[in-house]
Amino acid sequence: MLRIIPFFTTEAQLVAALKRGDNRAHKVVYERFAGKMLAVCTRYCTNRDDAEEVMLDGFMRVFEKIEQFREDGSFEGWMRRVMVTESLMFLRKSRQWRQEIPIEDVTVEPDYEWADTAVNESDLLGMVNQLPDGYRTVFNLYAIEGYSHAEIAEMLGISEGTSKSQLSRARTLLQMKLKKLELEALTELHEKAYRKTTNR
Incomplete structure (x- = not known):
């Protein structure tokens, strides 16, 4: 059986697929943005393992809260803000930024x-x-x-x-x-x- 690989040509198509709960879109988002989002998390959590954990939590938050994206800005920018928020939550829980x-x-x-x-x-x-x-x-x-x-x-x-x-x-x-x-x-x-x- 021929396997069809989804190809989202525009950001709007990708966001629409995410809002439908399309797991293929989840995979595309992760593969397309993981490198950039890990770089964001690493700026706050210098330990690589912590940064990767925060990034994964951030992607889960993106998928869960995708309906909150109003499409009045870039999806990548919105996702970046989610990653920053997750990083800060991690730091506050571990009290690292207060040390x-x-x-x-x-x-x-x-x-x-x-x-x-x-x-x-x-x-x-x-x-x-x-x-x-x-x-x-x-x-x-x-x-x-x-x-x-x-x-x-x-x-x-x-x-x-x-x-x-x-x-x-x-x-x-x-x-x-x-x-x-x-x-x-x-x-x-x-x-x-x-x-x-x-x-x-």
Whole structure:
């Protein structure tokens, strides 16, 4: 018997199939978006196993709540927000994002041009992943997902001031990491130049 593979040519067709409860559409969505959604979850849950678990829970939530998608934006964007919410729920349950020293007022004003340095995307994402959980969570929500401090405060159950402090400290730490990276690169260039000179 010939097996017919479903081919959803448009997002609307795929969403309509999901709303009908078509299991083939579930498979297509997972295969099409798993990589992107895992990347989203990994930004919040740096442990790979935790990120995969959150992603799977997120897909289940997407399939269960698909009727809530009103199609006034992109399906991928809506799904991304579901994944972020699942990630935050995981962090709150495990209390990871609260494992910080108490937040005081920030007295050091970070250099907001820190991102203008010549650093590749993978290096930058690696630095973000090394931030303490609270800093990383707020940084991702604000700088990558585009949420306001008021929205972040409501999502995490913190004050707007704490959200702003977490972001400022995250930026300051990233600035320090970038300067260290630049110094290491400069030192390596000097060493190469010295070796080239002495080998003559």
